[in-house]
Amino acid sequence: MRQVSRRSFLTASALAGAAFAMPAGAGVPLATTQGPGVYRFKLGDYQLTALFDGVWYLPIDDKFVKNASGAEVNQALAAAFLPPNVLPISFTALMVNTGAKLVLIDTGTAGQIADTAGSMLDNLKIAGVRPDAIDTILISHFHPDHIDGIKSKDGEKIFPNAEILVPEPEWTFWMDDSNMEPATGAVKRYFLNGRRIFGDIAKEVRRFKPGAEVAPGIVSVPAFGHTPGHTAFAIHSGNQSMLAMSDTVRNPYLFARQPDWQPSFDMDGPQAVAARRQMLDRVVADRMLVQAYHFPFPACGHMVKTATGYELVPVEWQPL
Helix, strand or coil, X not given: XXXXXXHHHHHHHHHHHHHCCCCCCCCCCXXXXXXXXXXXXXXXXXXXXXXXXXXXEEECCCCCECCCCHHHHHHHHHHCCCCXXXXXXEEEEEXXXXXXXXXXXXXXXXXXXXXXXXXXXXXXXXXXXXXXXXXXXXXXXXXXXXXXXXXXXXXXECCCCCEEEEEHHHHHHHCCHHHHCCCCHHHHXXXXXXXXXXXXXXXXXXXXXXXXXXXXXXXXXXXXXXXXXXXXXXXXXXXXXXXXXXXXXXXXXXXXXXXXXXXXXXXXXXXXXXXXXXXXXXXXXXXXXXXXXXXXXXXXXXXXXXXXXXXXXXCCCCCC
């Protein structure tokens, strides 16, 4: 068989493209926005809705992963067809419709993190749900991209009728002034932001012990390390289950493929690695559907074990 060189392949492709080019003026105007960031799927008798909030293109340096070099991180990004020195951080909240209650797991950024994020409320509207229809909000941890959506920039409650549930160890750590006093940099800002969000509504916030059932069919799962009280949520309906992993695995191309890597985001790196491996082993063994707040939209799929780590198999589009 005749071998086709890369040069001849590219030349032939260019000629074919020119042959089928449309006449000038015959095309449709170029779009300026993407389609809605809403994806629905069934889990037993429940309906789950992924609500995209946008993406933050975070510049990273050689210190981003504590136990890997910048070259190794860039190699992992290149293997995922991503540019070097920039980590795309997607934000996707999960809404669970139990048939009786609407439960929102984490609340998005409310446009307070990056100009390219903050679309969750628009997508909630497209999904046909008003903010005042949300019955329960489950918070995984107190980083701003998970709690900022509770309030607007002006301090108004966005979900006025929702009961807010937070992990007890997370509340205990972030709302303790003695922990805030020595903090510096971004961590100091997290402490201050927690007080901005929860200070005047503290009496309305219910704290739960990770491991407890927090809503019908939703059980909290301790996943400490990313933060002191970081929590995931297992959702069960009928004979189907899903694990909303929150930030246990921040990016599938870095921290699933290299589960022992410790990003600077993790407050206790070794503890976060242990939680990550335990959770990934569980979902692989149980063939359990997963959702992760920072996975590429719609942020859900299955995990498979490889020789060196784990791999995300994204969900296929399916009708309701």
